[in-house]
Amino acid sequence: MSNESTFSRRTLLKGVALAGSMVTLPSIASAAKETLNESGEATTLAEVAYSPNAKVTIERRGTIALIGINRPYIHNRIDPETFTALGRAYYDYDHDPSLRAAVLFGHGDNFSRGIDVDGFRPLVRAGQPLISGDKVIDPLGKTDTPHLTKPLIVVVHGDTWNMAHEIHLVADIRIAAADTRFGQDENTHGRFPGGGSTVRFVHEAGWGNAMRYMLTGDHWSAEEAYRMRVVQEVAPNSKEALARGIAIAEKISACGPLGIKTSLVSAHLALDPSQSEALSKLDAQFGTLFHTRDFQEGRDAEAQGRPPVYIGS
Amino acid sequence: MSNESTFSRRTLLKGVALAGSMVTLPSIASAAKETLNESGEATTLAEVAYSPNAKVTIERRGTIALIGINRPYIHNRIDPETFTALGRAYYDYDHDPSLRAAVLFGHGDNFSRGIDVDGFRPLVRAGQPLISGDKVIDPLGKTDTPHLTKPLIVVVHGDTWNMAHEIHLVADIRIAAADTRFGQDENTHGRFPGGGSTVRFVHEAGWGNAMRYMLTGDHWSAEEAYRMRVVQEVAPNSKEALARGIAIAEKISACGPLGIKTSLVSAHLALDPSQSEALSKLDAQFGTLFHTRDFQEGRDAEAQGRPPVYIGS
Amino acid sequence: MSNESTFSRRTLLKGVALAGSMVTLPSIASAAKETLNESGEATTLAEVAYSPNAKVTIERRGTIALIGINRPYIHNRIDPETFTALGRAYYDYDHDPSLRAAVLFGHGDNFSRGIDVDGFRPLVRAGQPLISGDKVIDPLGKTDTPHLTKPLIVVVHGDTWNMAHEIHLVADIRIAAADTRFGQDENTHGRFPGGGSTVRFVHEAGWGNAMRYMLTGDHWSAEEAYRMRVVQEVAPNSKEALARGIAIAEKISACGPLGIKTSLVSAHLALDPSQSEALSKLDAQFGTLFHTRDFQEGRDAEAQGRPPVYIGS
Numbered sequence: 054m055s056n057e058s059t060f061s062r063r064t065l066l067k068g069v070a071l072a073g074s075m076v077t078l079p080s081i082a083s084a085a086k087e088t089l090n091e092s093g094e095a096t097t098l099a100e101v102a103y104s105p106n107a108k109v110t111i112e113r114r115g116t117i118a119l120i121g122i123n124r125p126y127i128h129n130r131i132d133p134e135t136f137t138a139l140g141r142a143y144y145d146y147d148h149d150p151s152l153r154a155a156v157l158f159g160h161g162d163n164f165s166r167g168i169d170v171d172g173f174r175p176l177v178r179a180g181q182p183l184i185s186g187d188k189v190i191d192p193l194g195k196t197d198t199p200h201l202t203k204p205l206i207v208v209v210h211g212d213t214w215n216m217a218h219e220i221h222l223v224a225d226i227r228i229a230a231a232d233t234r235f236g237q238d239e240n241t242h243g244r245f246p247g248g249g250s251t252v253r254f255v256h257e258a259g260w261g262n263a264m265r266y267m268l269t270g271d272h273w274s275a276e277e278a279y280r281m282r283v284v285q286e287v288a289p290n291s292k293e294a295l296a297r298g299i300a301i302a303e304k305i306s307a308c309g310p311l312g313i314k315t316s317l318v319s320a321h322l323a324l325d326p327s328q329s330e331a332l333s334k335l336d337a338q339f340g341t342l343f344h345t346r347d348f349q350e351g352r353d354a355e356a357q358g359r360p361p362v363y364i365g366s
Numbered sequence: 367m368s369n370e371s372t373f374s375r376r377t378l379l380k381g382v383a384l385a386g387s388m389v390t391l392p393s394i395a396s397a398a399k400e401t402l403n404e405s406g407e408a409t410t411l412a413e414v415a416y417s418p419n420a421k422v423t424i425e426r427r428g429t430i431a432l433i434g435i436n437r438p439y440i441h442n443r444i445d446p447e448t449f450t451a452l453g454r455a456y457y458d459y460d461h462d463p464s465l466r467a468a469v470l471f472g473h474g475d476n477f478s479r480g481i482d483v484d485g486f487r488p489l490v491r492a493g494q495p496l497i498s499g500d501k502v503i504d505p506l507g508k509t510d511t512p513h514l515t516k517p518l519i520v521v522v523h524g525d526t527w528n529m530a531h532e533i534h535l536v537a538d539i540r541i542a543a544a545d546t547r548f549g550q551d552e553n554t555h556g557r558f559p560g561g562g563s564t565v566r567f568v569h570e571a572g573w574g575n576a577m578r579y580m581l582t583g584d585h586w587s588a589e590e591a592y593r594m595r596v597v598q599e600v601a602p603n604s605k606e607a608l609a610r611g612i613a614i615a616e617k618i619s620a621c622g623p624l625g626i627k628t629s630l631v632s633a634h635l636a637l638d639p640s641q642s643e644a645l646s647k648l649d650a651q652f653g654t655l656f657h658t659r660d661f662q663e664g665r666d667a668e669a670q671g672r673p674p675v676y677i678g679s
Numbered sequence: 680m681s682n683e684s685t686f687s688r689r690t691l692l693k694g695v696a697l698a699g700s701m702v703t704l705p706s707i708a709s710a711a712k713e714t715l716n717e718s719g720e721a722t723t724l725a726e727v728a729y730s731p732n733a734k735v736t737i738e739r740r741g742t743i744a745l746i747g748i749n750r751p752y753i754h755n756r757i758d759p760e761t762f763t764a765l766g767r768a769y770y771d772y773d774h775d776p777s778l779r780a781a782v783l784f785g786h787g788d789n790f791s792r793g794i795d796v797d798g799f800r801p802l803v804r805a806g807q808p809l810i811s812g813d814k815v816i817d818p819l820g821k822t823d824t825p826h827l828t829k830p831l832i833v834v835v836h837g838d839t840w841n842m843a844h845e846i847h848l849v850a851d852i853r854i855a856a857a858d859t860r861f862g863q864d865e866n867t868h869g870r871f872p873g874g875g876s877t878v879r880f881v882h883e884a885g886w887g888n889a890m891r892y893m894l895t896g897d898h899w900s901a902e903e904a905y906r907m908r909v910v911q912e913v914a915p916n917s918k919e920a921l922a923r924g925i926a927i928a929e930k931i932s933a934c935g936p937l938g939i940k941t942s943l944v945s946a947h948l949a950l951d952p953s954q955s956e957a958l959s960k961l962d963a964q965f966g967t968l969f970h971t972r973d974f975q976e977g978r979d980a981e982a983q984g985r986p987p988v989y990i991g992s
Contacts, residue, residue: 150991204890204894224887225886225887225890225894226887226890226891226894227887239625240618240621240622240625240626240629241620241621241622242622243621243622243624243625244622244625245622245624245625245626245628245629245632246629251629251632251633251636252632252633252636255633255636255637256636256885256886257885257886257887258595259569259570259595259596260538260566260569260570260633260637261537261538261539261540261570261595261596261597261598262595262598263633264517264538264539264629264633265539265598265599265614267629268517268538268539268617268618268621268626268629269614269617269618269621270617270621271617281595282595282884282885282887282888282907282908283885283887284887285887285888285891286891301891301895304894304895304896304897305866305894305895307867307986307987307989308866308867308869308894308895308896308989309866309867309868309869309870309871309968309971309973309974309976309977309987309989309991310973310989310991311869311871311968311971311973311991311992312865312866312869312870312871312968312973313866313871313894315871315964315967315968316866316871316872316877316890316893316894318964319871319877319878319957319960319961319964320877320878320881320886320889320890320957322956322957322960323877323878323881323882323953323954323956323957323958324881324886324953326953326956327636327637327639327640327953328636330635330636330639331632331633331635331636332636334632334635335632338628338631338632341628342622342624342625342628345622345624347622347623347624347625348622350622351622360620361620361622363620363621363622363623365463365622365623365624366624552938553931553934553935553938553939553942554933554934554935555935556934556935556937556938557935557938558935558937558938558939558941558942558945559942564942564945564946564949565945565946565949568946568949568950569949571908572882572883572908572909573851573879573882573883573946573950574850574851574852574853574883574908574909574910574911575908575911576946577830577851577852577942577946578852578911578912578927580942581830581851581852581930581931581934581939581942582927582930582931582934583930583934584930594908595908640949640950640952640953641949643948643949643952644945644946644948644949645949647945647948648945651941651944651945654941655935655937655938655941658935658937660935660936660937660938661935663935664935673933674933674935676933676934676935676936678776678935678936678937679937
């Protein structure tokens, strides 16, 4: 990077510092610092070619990154390895100065059916966070970890359930194929939506609409998500949905990247403080439910193909 | 309750306690404690059969409670006795371990035309809260009092005005019959919406939409409420609306009750802190208006069937 | 004003003071004080007749004020003089006891294309706020300055871009003519939406919908604004839109003015605390971008009619 750009980045920090209140300075300064990589932390997002073994694929198209979930043989369910690969891709994208927008999608017939419960069992049993490490960004956007400072567009299709719906809610702009089937049905399984829907689904769709689906476990369509304003556009099929997501990414990519970042910083400053506490409690709440009799009953009933019988303990 | 369930309830409290920040522990712990009745505070929601004298009816259907407002001869207007009966029903429902969902509705041609102003006059004149006592939950969800920790579904039809619209906004899921006529028109009467609409109507419908109706006093339809996303479903008539509300309650009732509670705790944790101060001021603001000349002018004009003339004092 | 009204105003203050928590007392007390002009600060909103030289026209119709932006020869772009005239009109309206509602609109073919960047250049370069002085209310509703305590209705048509869209978002009720073309495309120009859209557009339309337009710079229609619930009504043309805005103002004007003010105070109390910090940072963030190379590139590209090339510094 040129001296000119270094100067401007310092100007940005300085200008923000002059603005005032200490309360928000750390987050803004840290956002700027992380993004602008002043201390040489710049990364390069490495491509990961499509192969049956690549749980997450990464393709670079100029200033845009395409990130694909790729476990179609189990409906793109997300195990710890997939989750961490996503978190690492987000981090590298966010710190790669040559990239300006990212598009997340799913390979195969579905975006994703959500968490691979058995895969995460050891972590949850041990009370560990679902993701950890230095160079990752939590795909569920819990606020104790760094979060994306660059735009994320998500393109969904087919089954988009539970943790997958919650990963989709973290995205800034959301495109759905007409065949998308959304679900946030943990409560029918003796669990609860512990990946952010109790916060972000309520924010985007309203209390009543979010509760109508979270508390019953009923699934809903792409049109209903559009009506509830959770998705911004419905495309006829997954191929066209991805094309729309990429077209939007290209438009963002043509904008001034500092303005884009500042837009996100400002909007997060208005929204995040009221959400951070609820988000920070989710893992503990999920962990508590994990140890109940009803959690196991939900798993057993699913395995045995019978309706669960919950007793509230 | 079995030892097993007692154990799990303690596990829940313990798991939450491990989660961290002292800021939210009290509210979560208290929600859990209230709900789980560890100190033997369990209640049984008593049925109240339909009769012309029962201002609030209560019917149990397995794990579901049906709560009916029953003053059809004055359009289900809510006087202190009705309000307290509702508050007591909410409390007993919330503390009855055998119940998992409740449905609120109105008998007769209307859900309710709202507050019985004359009935509440002595309380407001004396600066008393609209509801008080140990074993009640405020149907308007002011945050200084305990609030429901279990789901409430509301089914409205016919006139659903003012305090009745605000009681409906407290519910988690809202179903309206196609004939519902909503109103929040206190401002035309020299009062103001003092039961939560300035907070919850704005949250669910947006600032502009809520102000468009609250500041003019114009009424609106079930379809418009659905468009503004305040109600989740419009049914052809009141009978089918009630059937839909019960069907949703049954689905909730089949879910794990701890997950359901945790979903509500988490969502309230994201939303309530920013709302509590505004909600806690409403009674005093209403009381202040009550003593103005314009408040009396609104009453007089209504009684005399003439347009009111307000002078701003 | 009569003794009776003075008494009632004191009653209002006293009643609010009795309500409790010190946290909100200052804002409520100050809102009441400002509005009620106890210290003799009452103003009279002076009419400004339509003429080619009047950048802002003011017409009184009984208890309603019509405020018109009038620079049609440059698409009603807002320079410092226009901005200050608006701020002064808001202040005088708010402090004129004989006025109960205001309607903001634009003369000519457009509501406004937004900020006159060159006109504001000296102020921004010097790090000055966009508006200052004792007797003004910031038309962008930054929270450090006094804000309107009476209702503002906005009627838009034609191009309604950037700062103009943000001034429109401050209004309590919004009517759009069917030909309205909305835009919040600063990011395509190397700037960012620094007038409140990162806060208020997100609140009214949801995160995804606001980002979909702010991050791409795509424009949108009146129907889309209605669908996203940013505007409350779409009228066939600008004349009918203005008539609808005036009709709504007349309804508000017939309500009890103390109830109307209390409704606004209560709703602001629920919303403003979470927004104030983000709003207070906007000027500094805009100022920082103003000094970047990309800001100038945006200006140059526009002047030269070529696509800009941004480098992120």
